[in-house]
Amino acid sequence: MNYFVAQFGAEETKLVIIDKHKKVIDSSSATLDDNNYVKQLADSLIELAHKNDLYHDDLNGIGLIINDIKQINYFDNKTLINDLESTFNFKAILEDNYDALIDNIVK
Numbered sequence: 001m002n003y004f005v006a007q008f009g010a011e012e013t014k015l016v017i018i019d020k021h022k023k024v025i026d027s028s029s030a031t032l033d034d035n036n037y038v039k040q041l042a043d044s045l046i047e048l049a050h051k052n053d054l055y056h057d058d059l060n061g062i063g064l065i066i067n068d069i070k071q072i073n074y075f076d077n078k079t080l081i082n083d084l085e086s087t088f089n090f091k092a093i094l095e096d097n098y099d100a101l102i103d104n105i106v107k
Contacts, residue, residue, distance in 0.1 A: 001019070001058070001059070001060040002018065002019050002020070002025060002058055003017070003018050003060060003063065003106065004016075004017060004045045004049070004059060004062040004063065004088070005017070005018055005062075005064075005065070005101065005105070006041055006045065006063070007064075007066075008066040008067075008072065012029045012031045012032075013030055013041065014027065014029050015048050017049060017054065018105075020106055021106075022102050022106060025052055026051065027048075028048055030044040032044065034073055037073070038083045038084060042087045045062070059088075059090065060091070061091045061092070061105050062088045062090065062091075063093045063094075063095065063101040063102070063104070064080075064084065064092070064093070064094050064101075065095055065096065065098055065101050066096065080092075081093075081094060093105050
């Protein structure tokens with residue numbers, strides 16, 4: 001299985017696909033609009049996945065590293081997680097630390 005990882009940054013979001021061994025398959029960056037963040041994140045990650053011949057059945061989760069969800073116009077973690085899960089159709093994890101997220105997402 002493979003996993004999407006996104007690391008929010010004020011200027012751009014780092015996009016990564018990792019495998020079950022925590023190895024990076026591919027990465028890129030994207031500038032995403034704070035007002036439509038989840039939709040644009042999905043579009044960007046799906047494009048990266050397709051570039052690597054990965055499709056929905058090849059992926060098993062989305063992890064977002066972000067310190068303050070208010071920066072993308074969310075006010076509670078539950079709503080953001082629900083939006084991520086309904087958009088991607090698999091589990092979503094929020095963390096503020098890359099290593100913690102990677103450890104949790106591949107469990």
